Amino acid sequence: MSDALILVALLLVAATATAAVAQRDPARQALVLSVLGVFLAVLFTVLQAPDVGLSQLAVGAALTPLLIMLSVRKIRRRRRDRDGAR
């Protein structure tokens, strides 16, 4: 595939990965991570690895952010319960 497409995909991955590191709120980080997963899947597909792209799309864009969001929810609820009990 053309080099320009690879370059665009690489730049998008670099930009979203930096955004994911720069974002400090874990819940928002999960959303940025999901976008990063999609761009990584695009990059893998452009580099002619659709199998890896599919794995990345399923795990990186859906499963990992979901697990992070659920963990964040659990921690926040616990903190709220504890503050409420006081």
Place this chain on the structure above:
Amino acid sequence: MSRRLRLWLLAVGGAGLAAVLAAACLELPGFGGRSHPYGTRAVRASLARHTANTIASVNFDQRAYDTLGEMSILFAAVLGCVVLLRQARDEHRERPRPAQVARPVRRYALLVVPAALVCGLYIVAHGQLSPGGGFQGGVVAATALHLLYLGADYRALERVRPLGAFEATDALSVCAYLVLGLAGVLAGTAFLANTLLPYGTFNTLSSGGFVPLLNAAVGMEVASAVVVLLANFLDQAVEIVEEEAG
């Protein structure tokens, strides 16, 4: 060991690693070249066994033993999560309250759930023919099921998800992979050798000998493992509450 000495050790180790990595990168073949020694051999081997998707042939035939390792890692990881996230003695379950869902979200989720499920099953079933396979399709099908949590609420999801059955399926499909591997030993060839079944017609669902069977075992394992994993996370996030001290 003093701090200074440790820093020196780190610097020496880091410099050595950098030098070796740089030397290795200089010897790499150019980007996007025409010569792919491993690729050519893998494609030849997969075509010889009538497997249209070379990746599936690598995963479930040429390197089926590696896939067994990856499968065991996933199984052990999910087992560890189940143990860690179980309901502890000082916790109790609260019935989740029925949630209000905006109508467009509900309509969208109910529309997408069947489509995503079929998509996941398709990716599993065609793993030996087109990009995809047990792992990818299994994750897609399992996460698709959880759209119900978005579209309705947790109780609706719990109703369509018998957790015990998924836990049993997880263990059974790991066993199925092992048994398929042992079949080769019993027949007098080798563990996970793809020589027992006829290779079939190229580019049909039943082609590739053992590849579709191992692929299906992995698909079942991954789908039920992800469901069990998410169920334990969801239980902690929605149902299980810590009891107040005292």
